[in-house]
Amino acid sequence: MKRTLRLLAALTLLAFTGSAAAETSVGVFDLQAGRVMLNSGYTMPINGLGTYSLTGDVCFSSVSEALARGVRLIDTAYMYGNEEEVGRAVRESGVPREDVFVITKLYPSQYADAEAAIERALDALDLGYIDMLLLHHPGEGDVQAYKAMERAVAAGKVHSIGLSNWYVEELEDFLPQVTITPALVQNEIHPYYQERDVVPYIQNKGIVMQGWYPLGGRGHTAELLGDETILGIAAAHGKSAAQIILRWNLQRGVVVIPGSSNPAHIQENTELYDFALTDEEMDAIAALDRGEKHDWY
Numbered sequence: 001m002k003r004t005l006r007l008l009a010a011l012t013l014l015a016f017t018g019s020a021a022a023e024t025s026v027g028v029f030d031l032q033a034g035r036v037m038l039n040s041g042y043t044m045p046i047n048g049l050g051t052y053s054l055t056g057d058v059c060f061s062s063v064s065e066a067l068a069r070g071v072r073l074i075d076t077a078y079m080y081g082n083e084e085e086v087g088r089a090v091r092e093s094g095v096p097r098e099d100v101f102v103i104t105k106l107y108p109s110q111y112a113d114a115e116a117a118i119e120r121a122l123d124a125l126d127l128g129y130i131d132m133l134l135l136h137h138p139g140e141g142d143v144q145a146y147k148a149m150e151r152a153v154a155a156g157k158v159h160s161i162g163l164s165n166w167y168v169e170e171l172e173d174f175l176p177q178v179t180i181t182p183a184l185v186q187n188e189i190h191p192y193y194q195e196r197d198v199v200p201y202i203q204n205k206g207i208v209m210q211g212w213y214p215l216g217g218r219g220h221t222a223e224l225l226g227d228e229t230i231l232g233i234a235a236a237h238g239k240s241a242a243q244i245i246l247r248w249n250l251q252r253g254v255v256v257i258p259g260s261s262n263p264a265h266i267q268e269n270t271e272l273y274d275f276a277l278t279d280e281e282m283d284a285i286a287a288l289d290r291g292e293k294h295d296w297y
């Protein structure tokens with residue numbers, strides 16, 4: 001009911017604000033506010049911090065640094081083994097809970113008893129509710145697990161739900177079997193692997209796209225951040241290669257969650273809103289696509 005009201009409010013806003021409509025339309029990035037309206041009726045920041053491979057104190061301090069620097073979107077997962085640290089960093093940050101957007105994920109090993117897995121995630125994060133819950137990969141029992149997430153939405157335990165590592169074929173098969181259209185799909189996306197067919201397919205369904213490994217992923221960042229084309233564009237704007245890549249994503253409607261434990265990098269990765277890439281620069285980065293995945297899924 002609450003969700004329906006929120007959706008109605010968003011649609012009403014759309015109907016009455018005329019030219020402001022673009023800023024409140026589902027899936028359209030507001031590059032001033034740094035947020036996007038989801039099909040669930042909630043808004044989400046469009047840049048955040050990824051926490052894959054950050055564990056224990058490193059995770060806690062990275063999330064704390066990010067929150068202190070204005071980052072309001074944090075991506076974690078059961079598989080990362082750091083939900084407790086993420087939750088504690090949010091609770092101890094002094095930032096109001098409702099200002100922070102936390103994404104976590106259920107792993108395929110949990111799909112057989114997704115209800116218990118959702119309760120476990122709620123306990124581990126200890127933030128009252130989960131802003132966004134994703135299925136981490138396609139796998140046995142994924143439809144049933146998603147239905148458990150739909151029930152958690154109805155119960156108010158989870159606000160929005162979505163998928164990760166679902167591509168066109170998987171979505172064609174999956175979507176007719178579920179009730180709530182995913183609010184988000186999180187897939188590998190960087191200049192060497194751009195998913196130029198998958199991204200518009202997903203966006204045209206009113207689903208927001210989020211990219212993992214935005215900087216190529218650990219072990220691959222040197223080549224991407226040293227790419228001559230990207231460095232040339234960076235020099236023209238007085239920005240870093242990382243900022244150019246992140247901004248390129250934002251301008252094509254892809255939410256970014258770069259991972260970092262370095263406060264200077266975390267800060268740099270927030271400074272994405274005081275410049276814009278030209279169409280020519282967007283095209284030059286588009287031309288770098290080589291369909292090169294940096295992980296198997």
Ligand SMILES: NC(=O)c1ccc[n+]([C@@H]2O[C@H](COP(=O)([O-])OP(=O)(O)OC[C@H]3O[C@@H](n4cnc5c(N)ncnc54)[C@H](OP(=O)(O)O)[C@@H]3O)[C@@H](O)[C@H]2O)c1
Nearest residue numbers: 050051052212213214215216217242258259260261262265
């Ligand atoms: N759904 C999935 O299946 C899936 C899979 C993989 C990842 N993810 C999510 O996506 C997030 C991002 O991926 P990732 O963290 O693995 O890779 P990434 O963001 O592409 O790259 C992280 C690497 O970039 C470096 N870095 C970050 N900011 C930088 C900057 N401004 N300048 C130079 N280097 C910089 C980091 O080093 P420093 O620590 O030194 O800054 C780290 O080595 C993950 O954390 C996770 O939340 C999801």
